[in-house]
Structure formats: structure tokens, C-alpha cells
Amino acid sequence: MSSAVVPDHPWLLPGSLVPAARVRRTPRDWLVDSLAFLFSVAWVLLAYGDSLQPKPEFAVNLGPAWLNHLDLAVGLLASAALWLRRRWPVGLAVAAAPLALFSVTSGIALLIILFTVVVHRRLTVALALVGWHLVTTPLYLAVRPDPVLPFWAAVAWTLLFIGGTVAWALFVRARRQLVLSLRDRAERAEAEQQLRLDQARQLERTRIAREMHDVLAHRISLLSLHAGALEFRPDAPPAEVARAAGVIRASAHAALQDLREVIGVLRAEPAAGATPERPQPTLGDVPALVAESRAAGVRVGVVDEVADPAAVPAAVGRSAYRIVQEGLTNARKHAPGALVTVRLAGGPGDGLAVEIRNPWPVGEAGSPIPGTGTGLVGVAERVTLAGGRLDHGRDADGDFRLVAWLPWAPA
Template sequence: MRWRGARRDLLVDLTCLSLAFFTAFVLGADAVDAGRQGPDGYVLACALLTLAGCVALWQRRARPMAVALFEVALAGFTEYVAGAMLIAAFGVAVHRPWRQVALVMGVGCVAAVPYALVRPDPDLAEAGFGPLGQAVAGVALSFLLMTPPVAWGMVVRARRELIDSLRERAERAEAEALLRAEQIRGREREDIAREMHDVLAHRITLMSLHAGALELRRDMGAEEVAKVAGTIRTSAHQALEDLREILGVLRAGPGGEGREGGRAGAGPRPQPGVADIAELVSESRAAGLPVLLEDRLPAGEGVPPSVGRTAYRVVQEGLTNARKHAPGREVLVGLARAGKDELHIRVRNALGARAGESRLPGSRSGLLGLTERVSLAGGRIDYGPRRAEDGGVDFCLEAWLPWPKT
């Protein structure tokens, strides 16, 4: 690309130099035909000045202002540099602001005065123009000659600035689009990470509790062992299905269908809601966690799917933490309408594990992710140790989600 640009610049420079020499040749031939070429010394000086003016055009890109002022200064002594002067004026109009363009035109008009006085036009003299008239005519002619290339150059400059502005705007829009896409991908990753934590932590803690029962209850019969082993296998299968579905969404991206996300032709499984909390409690009871569910929601009033999904995740996280940090302790799950426009979820359990129960390690990130999830849903959350009625200390997780009356 750079080589192509250099070749194009060389071709343009050669074209400008050829036009400047051709203009000088035409003007010189016209002066010879009219018999006003002047003495030989003057002709030689004009030839040398014209050669210098044409060669100076090679520097018009690097020093457009200096070259233009040099050309208009030479125009005060010889008319043969007119072509080079117009090309230099065009270069200034392309590369410099209008104030410098006006300066070049002004100097060019002023330079026409001494030339008109030293080399008066015979036709104007025959028409009765004196020195002042010759000077005015020279200024007018110089202004008329310089106006077209200067105007053309300013149009070219405005077009280039417009193209550069459009290109910069397009690049900025592309960069902003990439940034927005990256932010969307980041939010998608965070959503998937929270989903994986909520789902897998629940399944794995269930498997851990059942496996712990097999380890501690050595007096279990073969039928009971088989039942517990079947529960572990079912939980592991469900965990793998959940993981496969989430990874399928991750591979497909937003709006796509994962390559491994379920059976071919099958859509994603329905998202859990408030109606699925009872099944979630039953799973925890089957794992040996005593859970009491108090459902005080008004009959016949459906919870919006987004609110129900968040409520399900709140209860799931509460039960998961209870199994991890207080296994064997009774857990109270409460659902109720708070006021007129909120769904109140409460998960409360006594702190500490019973004798013989082992505590599972936690990542300490579930409640943080849950807080963000509830906040994005427009609700609020509160959790921490609370004084129990029997004088002990309970851990209480509460959330209030928006649930406007319909």
C-alpha cells in the first residue's frame, strides 16, 4: 500500500512538473512571436528562474507555503513561472488553512505590480492604459488566474476532511460496537457463571450428603444402599445435564442453539419458578435435610416468570448453604406477599452442624452473585446471623422482589 502511494505521488509530481515546463514553453513561444522576449540577458535570467521554480515544485508537499511564496515572488520578474505558481497555489489550498491561502493570493497580486511596471503589456499601452492602469490590470489578471486552482484546492481539501471525518466516525463506531459486544459477552459470562454455581452447587451438595450417609450409616441394608446410590446417580445425571445445557448456551452464544445443549431438535428446558420450590424442598428432604416450607402466597395470583426464577434461585442458594454449613439443622423456607407489590422469600436455619455431620467447603461467592441477581431484578436482599427465639443464633437469608398486583 505504501509502495502504491509513493508511485502515485511520483506520477503526480512528474505530471505537475511537465505542466509547469509546458506552460513556460507556451508563454515563451508567444513572447518570441510577439517580439517582446526582451534582451538575451533577461531571457537567460527568466529561463534560470523558471527552471528553479519548476524544480521547487518537488517540495510542494513538504513545504507548500514556502514553495508558493517562492513561486509568486518569481512571478514578479517573469511570466514564465505562471504554471508553477498556479500549481503551488493549488497545493497551499489543499494542505493549508484559508488564512495562508489568502496570504499567497495577496502576495501573488502584489507581485504582479512590479512586473506590470517593468514589462508593460503593449496591447494595454495601445489602449491608453498608463502605469497605474497596467498595475491594476496585472493585479486583476493575477487574481483571476489564481482563483480557479485555489477554489479547486479548497474543494479537494474539504472533501478530504469530510472523508477523514467519516472514516474516523466509522472507526469510532466500530470500536464502540466492539466494546459493547465485549461488555455483552462479559455479562453473558457472569450470568453463566452464576447459573453454573446455583445449579451445580445444589446438585453436588445433595450428592455429598448422600455419599456421607453411605459412609456413616454402615448398618444400612442393601435396599437402602441401593436407594441412596440411585439418588446419587440421579443427582449426578441431572448435574451433567445442567452442565451440558449451560455449556451449550456458552458455545452457541446469545440467541443460538448449543451443539451439545440437549437432544437434537429439543429446545432449552423451562426455567424454574415459584411452583418448582416445593420440588426443590422435597429433594433436600430426601437428602436428609429437615426443611419446613411455609407457602403463604395468595391463591390464584401468578408470579411473573422473571420474579419466580429469581425466587427459586434465592431458595436454592439458601438450601445449598444450609446443607454446606449447617447440615442436619432444621431449615425454614417462607414465601409470602409483603405489602401490595413485593414477594418476600425467607430461608432461616440454625448455625453449626450437628455431631457427626461434616461441613462442606464453600466458595463464598454464591451470596455475592445472588445479591447481584436480586438487584438486577429490582429487588433487595439481606442476610446474616439473627437472634433466634430460643436464644440461639440463626442464619437468615431474606429477599424482597417486585411483584405488582395485576
């Protein structure tokens, strides 16, 4: 005989207790039920004892002797039935309803049953039971008249007891609803927080994957460039072949290292709001990027007109680095052998301008380097998220031009 939570029963208040054979009473339930039973039995014995020796000034049970003996049996039965109130409160209330017409000894048991129904069942059911007790009060006093109080005073006292019980039950009901509401809000907040954490992790991993695309595209384009040179010059001097092979090996090792580090980050569970651990280049890494391309045989010219390179915010510098990296990669793919010009300019408050220019390719030298065609799309998304502007395409001079402007707030 125990209880569980079932929210969708037509008679139940959400979160109310209903039968569940596999759930046992908690120690608190045992304590409350035991006290209710003992309190009811104590009232039964007290009321029956007064009926044996009636005293007009204190009598609570006046009437035929057989009625008092019957009342004793009924009161004990109603007290024992309190152990079923958690399982069948409405059924118990309906079965005990006739006792409200004549029984004195079951008064406490009836109040406890009424309290249980008001707390755990919907108000329509509870109000029906309360209405029955209000209607039967005058009938009860007609059968069991009070020897001390006038009829209407006795009615008032009885209604006061019923009203106090109902008020207490409504208070407990409201408190339970509040606790359930707070618990539901806490669970929803926890679920929403977990969802935000999952979304943050997914966004972080997407950003890392985007960073990895830029890095690998750059590294692999260098590998393809040197491999193509070896393919078209098999008779090159051994020193030049060894130098190209060394660059290929170094680029392959660097690409594998970057890939290993990023995959390690993706396999781990990054904290919400954390930035990618690797790679994290800045504007100060652009010269090394240009030197790497020059070592691969790409002709690159750099015009640096940045007012204060050390003051460039990390996020702006990282975006500028990725734009230059993508521009050099595209030049190696689509205009091999062409002169690439990189121009950086700007300052605090004016923003940072990044321009990569190369002649429009007039033919193909060697095998084209494959690509996904999403590099410029990623750059455009990066610039947009940074609050900047991006323009690319063929200009009036016939050159391919990639221009980006990134906001640089004043210090």
C-alpha cells in the same frame, strides 16, 4: 515518489500527504498529476507562442527576446517539477518563489503549487506563500506590464486569480478535514461498539458463572449429604445403600451436564444482550427443587401464597428460584437434619416475598460441607440488581431466617 499519512509533522495538516518510499501513487493520483502537468505545459507553449508574435490586443509576454527564451526554459522546468509537488510541496514552493517576479509561462505551475500547499500544509505555511505572491504581484507587473489593462486593473485581475485559487484550495482543505473527521468518528464509534460488545460478553459470562455457582453448590451439597450418610451408616440395608448411590449418581450426572452446557456457552461467543441459554429456571421449578431436596433426606415444608404464579415475570421467578436454592443449600451445609420452611407470597403490584427459615444449628452432624462463603453475597447482589431487598440472620426465635422481597409490577 508517493505519499502517506503522517499526522504529527510540524508543517502538516492532520491527514496530509508526505513522502513514503514504499507507497505508490494511486490511479487517481496519476490522473490528477498528469492533467496538471499537461495543463501547465500547454500554458507554457501558448504563452511562449504569443511572445514570438506579439499582438498588442492579446499579448501576454512583452519584453526582451532573451527574457522570453529564458521564460520558456523556466516554464518547462516548473511544469516538470510539478511531479515533485506531492513529495516536497513546501520546498518546491520556496524554490519556485522567485519565478513570481518575472515568469509568465510558469504562472499555472505556480498556482498549482500554491493550491497544493494550501490544501496539505498548515495555514501558517500556506499564508506565508500566499503573502509572497501578493507582495510580488506589483513587482511582476512592473517587469511584465500588461499592454491592454491599466496597472491597477492588471493587479486586480492577478489578485483575483490568486484569490480564486486560494478559495478553491480552502474548500478542498475543509472538505478533506470533514472527511477525516467523519472517518475518525466512524472508527471511534466502531471501536466503542466493539468495546460494548466485549463488555456485554464479559457481563454475560459473569452472569452465567454466577448461575453455575448456584447450580453446582446445590448439586454438590446433595452429593455430600448422601455420601456422608453412607459413611456414617456402613451397615445400612443394601436397598437403602443402593438408593443413596442412585441419588449420588443422578446428582453427579446432572452436575456434569449443567457444567458441560455452561462451559459450552462460555467457549462460544454469545451475542450481545442475549440471556444465558442454561440454566434458566422459573418460579414453577421450585416444587421440583424442593422434591429433589426431600429425596436427599432434607425435611422441607413449603407455604405457597402466591396470588397468580403463572403471571410472575421470568426474571423475578428466576431470582426467587435462586434464592430458594441458596437457602436450601445453606440449610444442608450448616443445619443438617433441621426442618427447613420455604414460604412464597405476593402478587402483582405487591411484590414477591421469599422466606427460608430453619432452626439455628446447635451442633454438627458429620463432616461439614465446604463452601466459598459467597452464596449469600451473590444472592444479595442478585436481589439488589432486581431492585429488591434482602435480610438474613438470626431472628428473635433463634432461627436462621433468609427473607427477600422482589418487585413485581402490576400487569
